[in-house]
Amino acid sequence: MIFAFGHVSGGHYNPAVTLGLAAAGQFGWDELPGYWSAQLVGAGLAAAVARVCYSPEAARAMVIATVATDRRAPWNGAFAPVAIGLFIFTAAVVIGPFTSGSFNPARSVAPAVVNGAYDHLALFVVGPLVGGYVGGLVHAALRGDAGR
Numbered sequence: 001m002i003f004a005f006g007h008v009s010g011g012h013y014n015p016a017v018t019l020g021l022a023a024a025g026q027f028g029w030d031e032l033p034g035y036w037s038a039q040l041v042g043a044g045l046a047a048a049v050a051r052v053c054y055s056p057e058a059a060r061a062m063v064i065a066t067v068a069t070d071r072r073a074p075w076n077g078a079f080a081p082v083a084i085g086l087f088i089f090t091a092a093v094v095i096g097p098f099t100s101g102s103f104n105p106a107r108s109v110a111p112a113v114v115n116g117a118y119d120h121l122a123l124f125v126v127g128p129l130v131g132g133y134v135g136g137l138v139h140a141a142l143r144g145d146a147g148r
Contacts, residue, residue: 002081011081014104015039016132023136024143036106043110103128 002011012018015036021027091103102108108124111117 002085006081009038013039013042013106014128014132015106016104016128018132019129020132020134020136020139023133024140026136039106040109043104043106044113047110047114100124103131105129 001013012035018027018032018035018039022029022032088103102124105125105128108121108128112121
């Protein structure tokens with residue numbers, strides 16, 4: 001999805017990542033509520049659509065067509081989406097059994113709302129947000145930007 005639509009959203013699909021970027025001073029705090037709202041609404045719509053009519057073939061075709069034909073995408077030829085995808089894959093394989101593979105609060109909230117299943121939802125929201133925030137602070141400290 002970063003390859004396909006990163007040029008539209010800056011690749012912000014995860015509220016924890018957005019919080020981490022704000023904590024690191026790489027994203028405006030004033031933009032956080034709008035991005036979080038969009039992320040949650042987008043995840044909700046995606047969960048509802050996926051529940052109704054999921055088609056792997058359609059998803060592959062959409063991503064391929066967008067990546068192959070949209071020259072506006074800044075990710076064109078860039079390694080970022082591959083690196084992010086490999087990280088998510090590795091994290092899901094290594095700690096997925098302990099986290100259910102959810103590192104994205106929007107990705108956790110949306111299916112819970114669509115399915116009406118809220119067991120342990122707070123853990124799936126708070127954990128990634130705290131991790132993103134702390135990660136952003138550590139990144140800023142290592143860069144020498146702490147407190148700016």
